[in-house]
Amino acid sequence: MAIVSIPPRTMSLRFSRTDLAFALCFCFVACTARAQQAQQGVAHGAANWWFSIAVLALGIALVFSLRSARLLAHRVRLDAIVQSAMDAIITVDEQQRIVLFNAAAEQMFRCSKANAVGRPLDVFIPQRFRGAHHKHVEQFARTGSTARRMGLQSTLKALRADGTEFPIEASISHARVGGAKLFTVILRDISERVGAALELEDEREKVRAGERRLDAIVQSAMDAIITVDSGQRVVLFNAAAEKMFGCGAAQAVGGLLDRFIPLRLRAEHHAHVERFARTGETSRRMGVRSVLTALRADGTEFPIEASISQAVVGGQKLLTVILHDITLRTRAQEEVARTNDELRELSLAMIEVREAERTRIARELHDELGQVLTALKMDVELFNARIPAERTDLVDHAAAMNRLLDSTVATTRRIASDLRPLVLDDLGLNAAAEWLLDGLAQRAGITFKLDIGSSCADVGEPQASTLFRVMQESLTNVARHAHASHVVVRLRCEDGDAVLTVADNGVGINPDARAKPGSFGLRGIRERVLLLGGTLNVERNQDGGTTVLARLPMPAATGGEGA
Ligand SMILES: Nc1ncnc2c1ncn2[C@@H]1O[C@H](COP(=O)(O)OP(=O)(O)OP(=O)(O)O)[C@@H](O)[C@H]1O
């Protein structure tokens, strides 16, 4: 960068080797001519001396003119270089007055050469820096070095003719030319570079602020967040993770994720993470099919819910797992499941007790009360036979008693059947179903088809009662809601299951009706079926009516045959 420009009239007049060679050639020619004359003994002494002197003078003149021409060419070349330089070049004398101001300087300082040359350099230095600049130049002049970079400790500022300041990069050199000391400063406008650096710094600060924000979010998250690299080494371990695993981030970071996974599950976990890393997915819920188990630093295991995501950061694939300790939820779920099981067992016991109670009452009504009523009826018949014919009032009375007894017997039978049709216990499911359908046909005029497989004759308790109750509720619903004209009841016992369908050709069930408030018929039979490990579905059939389908697993001894 250091170029010392030589201003006009101060160039050195030292001779080059070429100049000396020329002078020696002329001396040689002059001396040779003189020696030849001496040999020839020519005595034209004075004339020959003058001739030699003339040749010498001519030679010297020639050397000087060649020298001047070269100097001129050198100056022109130098001037062209200085003027065409991209950087501003300013040369000042010892009083720091400008003696050279190139085209780039004119452009940079928005000041013409004519206005700059002869003025102090200070006009291009902001007021507050002038003292420091003077000191710097004086110090530099005292040192032995010829060139130095300026503003190493801080950014230099220059001042344009219009008063605006701008950052520069500068180097200074000094040289003694024709006895005068000259300082040359080469300047470069670094506004764009400084601006870009400021912008870059601004962007970096924004990124840093973003990172700080992200870190704050990650650290304050309620869920544990762990990030691992492709070798499954922990690179991030937030505060919630520290608390959840009882392990500080300092111990966790850099170590393998394995330490937080029970030994028996590590291989499966590795395979899962590798599979996930190979997919193009960015995130996924982990352990969809099962509850995951994690391992605390103290060796205790606990259930977790986790999701995994992946991202490439700085060319490195990072996997982030977000973990939620579900110990409390799992405990609560287990508690709910246990309570449900208990409720089911209680419910089953209640149903069985109620069924047994109904059977007992029905049988007592049928056997005890029925027999008493029959005996009473026989007694009334006896009295009636013994009443004298003229006592028509007593005859009428006995007939009324007889009618009353008949209706009481019928009512007792009906109540007993409603409680528990004894036909179910005495004659089996087929007969009980027929009894139900006969009643439906009589009461509602609905025709029916009953199709019960022969293998279902041996269905025992409590399955038989449950199937009977499903039939009973379904047929009651047909009579009450379906507006049907025909119903088909089918029972098959196959593949270890009893499958009962009650299909009507009515108006069809509304999907919302199943959960009608205040309606418990379908819920009740579903619950009874569930208690025995079966399923119950109610749906529209292809005739537009409703089909109730109950599937009950049968104990091994009774199931397995096709009908
Ligand atoms: N076969 C059917 N056809 C049309 N709608 C039906 C049929 N069976 C049930 N539903 C509809 O489903 C609803 C619920 O039936 P569910 O047996 O649970 O209660 P319910 O019969 O209304 O009252 P209950 O508690 O006395 O049985 C009925 O109110 C009715 O709207």
Ligand SMILES: [Mg+2]
């Ligand atoms: Mg009902």
